Amino acid sequence: MTRTIEYRDALREAMSEEMRRDQRVFLMGEEVAEYQGAYKVSRGMLDEFGPHRVIDTPISETGFAGLGIGAAMSGLRPIIEFMSWSFSLVAADQILNNAPKMLYMSGGQFPIPIVFRGNNGAGGQLGSTHSWCVESLYAGVPGLKMAIPFDAYDAKGLLKTAIRDDNPVFFLESERLLGIKGEVPEEEYLIPLGQATLRRRGDDCTIVGFGRPLYFCLEAAEALAREGIECDVVDGRTIRPLDIDSIAESVRRTNYCVVVDQSWPFASIGAEVAAQVHEHCFDDLDNHVIRVHSDDVPAPYAYNLEQEMLPNARKIVEAVRAVTYAG
Amino acid sequence: MSIEITMPRLSDTMERGTIIKWNVKEGDAVSAGDNVADIETDKATMEMQVYDDGHVARIVVPEGETVDVGTVIAIVAEDGEDLDDIAASAPTRTDAPDEPDATDATDEPAAAPRQAPPPADGDGRVKATSVARRLAEEHEIDVGTLQGSGPGGRIVKRDVLRAVEAGHETAAAVPPAARAAVPATPVPTTPVVETTALEAAQALRPGTVPLTGIRQTIARRLVEAKATIPHYQVTVTFAMDSLLSLRTTLNDQLVEQGVKLSVNDFLVRACALAIHQHPEFNASWGGDHLEIHGDVNIGLAIALPPARGGGLVVATVRQADSKSLRSISHESKRLAEKARTRGLTLDEMADSTFTISNLGMFGVEHFTAIINPPNSAILAVGAALQKPVVRDGELTIGWEMSATLSLDHRIIDGASAARYLATLKQLIENPATLLV
Numbered sequence: 001m002t003r004t005i006e007y008r009d010a011l012r013e014a015m016s017e018e019m020r021r022d023q024r025v026f027l028m029g030e031e032v033a034e035y036q037g038a039y040k041v042s043r044g045m046l047d048e049f050g051p052h053r054v055i056d057t058p059i060s061e062t063g064f065a066g067l068g069i070g071a072a073m074s075g076l077r078p079i080i081e082f083m084s085w086s087f088s089l090v091a092a093d094q095i096l097n098n099a100p101k102m103l104y105m106s107g108g109q110f111p112i113p114i115v116f117r118g119n120n121g122a123g124g125q126l127g128s129t130h131s132w133c134v135e136s137l138y139a140g141v142p143g144l145k146m147a148i149p150f151d152a153y154d155a156k157g158l159l160k161t162a163i164r165d166d167n168p169v170f171f172l173e174s175e176r177l178l179g180i181k182g183e184v185p186e187e188e189y190l191i192p193l194g195q196a197t198l199r200r201r202g203d204d205c206t207i208v209g210f211g212r213p214l215y216f217c218l219e220a221a222e223a224l225a226r227e228g229i230e231c232d233v234v235d236g237r238t239i240r241p242l243d244i245d246s247i248a249e250s251v252r253r254t255n256y257c258v259v260v261d262q263s264w265p266f267a268s269i270g271a272e273v274a275a276q277v278h279e280h281c282f283d284d285l286d287n288h289v290i291r292v293h294s295d296d297v298p299a300p301y302a303y304n305l306e307q308e309m310l311p312n313a314r315k316i317v318e319a320v321r322a323v324t325y326a327g
Numbered sequence: 328m329s330i331e332i333t334m335p336r337l338s339d340t341m342e343r344g345t346i347i348k349w350n351v352k353e354g355d356a357v358s359a360g361d362n363v364a365d366i367e368t369d370k371a372t373m374e375m376q377v378y379d380d381g382h383v384a385r386i387v388v389p390e391g392e393t394v395d396v397g398t399v400i401a402i403v404a405e406d407g408e409d410l411d412d413i414a415a416s417a418p419t420r421t422d423a424p425d426e427p428d429a430t431d432a433t434d435e436p437a438a439a440p441r442q443a444p445p446p447a448d449g450d451g452r453v454k455a456t457s458v459a460r461r462l463a464e465e466h467e468i469d470v471g472t473l474q475g476s477g478p479g480g481r482i483v484k485r486d487v488l489r490a491v492e493a494g495h496e497t498a499a500a501v502p503p504a505a506r507a508a509v510p511a512t513p514v515p516t517t518p519v520v521e522t523t524a525l526e527a528a529q530a531l532r533p534g535t536v537p538l539t540g541i542r543q544t545i546a547r548r549l550v551e552a553k554a555t556i557p558h559y560q561v562t563v564t565f566a567m568d569s570l571l572s573l574r575t576t577l578n579d580q581l582v583e584q585g586v587k588l589s590v591n592d593f594l595v596r597a598c599a600l601a602i603h604q605h606p607e608f609n610a611s612w613g614g615d616h617l618e619i620h621g622d623v624n625i626g627l628a629i630a631l632p633p634a635r636g637g638g639l640v641v642a643t644v645r646q647a648d649s650k651s652l653r654s655i656s657h658e659s660k661r662l663a664e665k666a667r668t669r670g671l672t673l674d675e676m677a678d679s680t681f682t683i684s685n686l687g688m689f690g691v692e693h694f695t696a697i698i699n700p701p702n703s704a705i706l707a708v709g710a711a712l713q714k715p716v717v718r719d720g721e722l723t724i725g726w727e728m729s730a731t732l733s734l735d736h737r738i739i740d741g742a743s744a745a746r747y748l749a750t751l752k753q754l755i756e757n758p759a760t761l762l763v
Contacts, residue, residue, distance in 0.1 A: 284458055286458040287483065325476065325477055325485065
């Protein structure tokens, strides 16, 4: 049986189910308890699990991120909510320098089974400092995993897997997606990390995307289909591990690839995926990979400029036309 | 000894040229001075002559391709030489592979991809994508025989697929043993039908159209002209009754000699003669000085037909001030005809000192033109039209023609422009002076 629920509800179901299943799991962050979550993701969780497992923190990301890592070292399985990943920058030393490296540095003594989760990317007129896409900044650190769910179904299935994973998982949600509804089964299910999926099928060009920009990809694919260009839209689902095999399988069929990534172009996830596609599919490409990113500027505040900065459908359509020599 | 014909350097700035059309085919006899091909440079489409007698043994670069200056584009065999020998030994632009062993063809393509041997000379490298090469190999098509539709002539998947559809498959039907006996001539190509800019425009399909060399030059020069020259315009109207009447008279008398003077011919002469009294109209801006030219060379803007890629060129009627109307007429017609059919040489387009752009034949009444550097002015001429006019205090019907000068204010001030137009008006409205 499936129901239609919001992305935020799917996140809560994942956390609640895992907290019922495993006493070691707890949720900590700003406004997660009394206020029921800044974005109402943790609504009702304080009532069910009590203040020892749903914990409000001061506005002190370094403090509570570090606390979570310490808790993980002591055998608990924390879920640390950042109201926005933009605010995680002040906790960089904890989340990048400690969490992903601790297992290595302790000679295998201290796994860090922790999930850092929160909103990532342009939320909608939040300005330059609050619109961070952290994936390109963080994904390069060995020892961490990174998931970026597309819809409610994936949000739940990936988060449950992330909570059960023994490594730090950076879980990138989107304020723009929290209210989007999708079908989610009643029954328990898990989605493995590192397994891409096809959001649309077409043999003329592969579009690879992650998270929110996949909606731009699908919009572009719809428009391109009207021009007679049918696209595969591959949802990577997780950035690390990256399911390059599935991406390459699609590219070998279509011979063309556009990578869509909401981070900035330089030294980005898009650059990484493009490089790997070139490595894996050199003999199968009929053109070099074309990347579509957010423009190389700080996020503008003005609505129209922000829309133009994003890797929007128009840019993707142009990229697909160009890569397939249809332009 | 065979002769290699290379892409000539037809202008100082030319680095690459495009073969627009071959006027000869393999086997044809050629003599020194023959125009064997039309070459598009960054400036214009020009004729290419051969300097030797002989027979065309091989055309190395097909129509539509762009190659660097110095690249071998054809081989001419001198009299007495065997064409086939030369063709077979001539450098191929492409990678016609060495004859494969009988076993070669059975290899898995992925196991031993055959790479193109290095070309014999020049930038003969065949640019093809990985997929295009693999597909071509699967269908046993020599990628070197294909025309690439990708950027810079890159051969892409669809080029191979088109070739497959066009029947290249027949080559694969020949067993390897039989192919081994065939000399290494390339598989004949079926020209890829390209959508012309015109067709694309007519269909109004969204898309992009690559720029021709001429279009790029027009864009660059006119942006430069409009951005750097302080333009202003002065318009005047000429009473055309006398001139049209004189023209009719002259044309009636000259019809047996095949002469037909146009209004524009009178204008060329009038503009040239007027310049004698206004030398700043024959000047160029030199940064810290004015350069006054000794010859009055009138440029004529000529629109090119879409079949030649459109655009426009400016042909030069040299020393127009010392030429008769008959001579100007003859030369204008020759230049316009040649521009539209075969293209002008650089010499035929160089050194103009003043330009006339005439849209009168389209019925245009008035327009303004952009100065053609390094000229100091350009005259934009409309149609001679019948209008109600006042002559000697009476309302009557008369022929009028409007013309607008665009001027470089660094060289010519408004009052000077007005004085020049007054001289021009005097000449045009009293056209007998143009005859002497």
